[in-house]
Amino acid sequence: MTRWLQHPPPRGVLLALLAAGLAACFAIEQFGLVDDYVRFVLITFGINIILCVSLNLVNGWMGEFSVGHAGFMALGAYLSACVSVKWLSWGDPLWMFPLAVIGGGLMAGAVGFLLGLLSFKTRGDYLAIITLAFLMIVKSGIENIPYVGGPRGFLGIDNHTTLLWTAVWTVLTLWTIRNLVYSRFGRGIVAVREDEIAANAMGVDTRKAKLTAFVVSSFFGGVAGALFAHQLQFINPSVFDIVKSTEILVMVYLGGVGSLAGSILGATAFTFLSQALQPLGTWRMVILPLILVLLMIFRPRGIMGMREFSWFVPQREFPKKEDKK
């Protein structure tokens, strides 16, 4: 591989690329450079990256197994829809929509905090069961709230999810999770995966690490749900079922556990595949889980499992040239 791929470029170059990308999104949105279908797929792609990176924090870096991510999405989607349709519908979307998205994220984060508390006592299989129960409770709970439409779904949400907002939230998610897992505190989250008892003995506050991972992961799950609701303009409890969770799991384990580049790769491959397989109808949902099973058998850590593209790694992780001598 060429040298510039093995070493991250200077900070300024990265920031310039980022600014160019956001400007491109703004231009596409402003001047209508792509047709509606491409725009829809691009927004879905961004939402999928947010979902994949945020679930990867718990399932990849922390090594737990959660199947409840669609539940956090549902909480974020419904709360943000309430904000934008019922509570602050008079507001200007310029400030009201970010508020709705953050509100959805906070709601999901608060419930994620409770789920994180439960993870102190249980691990592994039982934690997976708890997240499954959580998903079922959220889904059938929403079905029993007539205020948000019950089983019929929530209608009349305006389309506020622009390409620019999706890009901003995607970058924010990647930036937050990158800085978290490469921080001193975030290494405690990785230590929980390797060996919780040993991490505890070495002075890692494993409870705090678990809680942080759960709250951050579910916050961004809720943000993705909010963007999703304002993209589709109609949400229904049965959208957020175990199939949705499995889709996110496919992305995480396809791209690679514990890797930002892997999450982006997984989200890209999944978005492309699910669009390409659209003509197959329900057979699509036979092929996607089949891919997951084959992955587990032949490449359980995914394409980029535990590896990282150097551009996503902070500069300080690389030895300086003088040190090498």
Next chain:
Amino acid sequence: MDYFAQQAINAIQLGSIYALIALGYSMVYGVLVMINFAHGDVFMVSSFFCFLLLLVLPVPFIAALLIVMLATAILGVCIERLAYRPLRNAPRVSAIITALGCGLVIQNTTLSISPYSQRMPELFTPVTWNFAGLTISSLQILIVGISVGLMLALDFFIRKTRYGMAMRAIAQDRVTVPLMGVPVNQVIAVTFALGAALGGAAGVLYASAYPVISATMGVLVGWKAFVAAVIGGIGNVRGAVLGAYLLGAVEVFTVTVLPSTYRDLVVYTLLLVILIFKPYGLLGRPAVQKV
């Protein structure tokens, strides 16, 4: 009071079917320490097997039960051989994900072939008796009788036969047992065959009691049985039966008090509450984590 007793009979009927499915979850967990999420969908497919069998050839009830149990057992062994055995020594998370994936493959294949729910032809013409204000049908007696009979047979198998002994030994120590000459792969295959056969029996009984079958039954009914197995203490065969009857009662009596849309909410909340206060279920023993 009559109403209450009538509901109690319904609860026992539902609990018996849950118990047969829950046993499959619990046996596999006991032997392999793995949640076989695909088991609910195996149960669902078995009722479709029964439906297909009756379309082709109208056999009597007992023959249908045995043929479906055999077919489902073969399916269970195939899943184990193709999907789970390659992952025997992989991290446990990989095995759970694979099981979840297998379940979705089975469910969505069935859904793609039969998008609508199917009406089951009548397997058995029930006779109903009125007894002190209660209505009991011969079908209910048959369901409870067959379930309890199969459960007793399984208990005998696990406690008294050589295979049963091998299963209990593998559950205790999977490293030493092969060194003693126990054919581990064969015993695990037998475990899957038995679990799936019981699920198959449940599929036939469920389809004769509630004769509309659909591809989502694996999630709607199969996962309830999984909840029952967890409540009882997954891995513990007697716990699974206790949990199943408890869950049957909770479900039936919830619907008498609250609207039926609250049923799932109550069941999964019960699961969450039990896991918080008794993390290993009612009869389960806590796993000691070795350092």
